[in-house]
Amino acid sequence: MEKKNKMSSGVFDVLKQDHRNVQHLFGRILKEHKRSDETFNEIKQELKVHMAAEEKFLYPVLENNEKVKDMILESYEEHSVGKEMMEKLEHDSKDDAHWLAKVKVLNDVIEHHIGEEEGMMFPKAKNILSKQQNEEITGLIQQEKSEASAGSAPGELE
Numbered sequence: 137m138e139k140k141n142k143m144s145s146g147v148f149d150v151l152k153q154d155h156r157n158v159q160h161l162f163g164r165i166l167k168e169h170k171r172s173d174e175t176f177n178e179i180k181q182e183l184k185v186h187m188a189a190e191e192k193f194l195y196p197v198l199e200n201n202e203k204v205k206d207m208i209l210e211s212y213e214e215h216s217v218g219k220e221m222m223e224k225l226e227h228d229s230k231d232d233a234h235w236l237a238k239v240k241v242l243n244d245v246i247e248h249h250i251g252e253e254e255g256m257m258f259p260k261a262k263n264i265l266s267k268q269q270n271e272e273i274t275g276l277i278q279q280e281k282s283e284a285s286a287g288s289a290p291g292e293l294e
């Protein structure tokens with residue numbers, strides 16, 4: 137029987153934590169009705185780094201596996217729709233009437249994507265990755281994330 141390493145939470149827990157952070161940030165705008173460029177920039181930064189990490193380290197390891205291949209292809213497309221939406225939002229002022237509508241559509245796209253990852257892809261991927269692969273990818277993603285946060289917030293120590 138394989139013993140789970142309690143020290144490392146595994147790549148899927150790391151990614152799920154990112155999802156929770158993004159959902160919390162969307163909630164600030166959509167539930168607490170706080171329109172702010174700052175919150176949107178946080179969403180953008182969090183999603184950008186998260187998607188890049190998945191595309192760089194997780195999806196390539198899975199995209200040739202028959203069990204998840206189609207889901208991975210769909211994921212790349214959903215990421216790209218999300219990125220396009222974020223770009224559109226970038227050129228809008230939060231006072232523009234369309235801004236909130238676009239944030240809602242972006243949230244719908246991301247919610248759908250998170251639901252598919254956590255409900256279908258991650259559970260299958262968990263069984264595909266070896267313990268060693270999982271650990272390697274976790275390390276790479278954590279490194280990427282800490283480099284990105286160091287770059288985005290100069291002078292801030294985590």
Ligand SMILES: [Fe+2]
Nearest residue numbers: 151186190253
């Ligand atoms: Fe994700």
Ligand SMILES: [Fe+2]
Nearest residue numbers: 187190211253
């Ligand atoms: Fe994703």
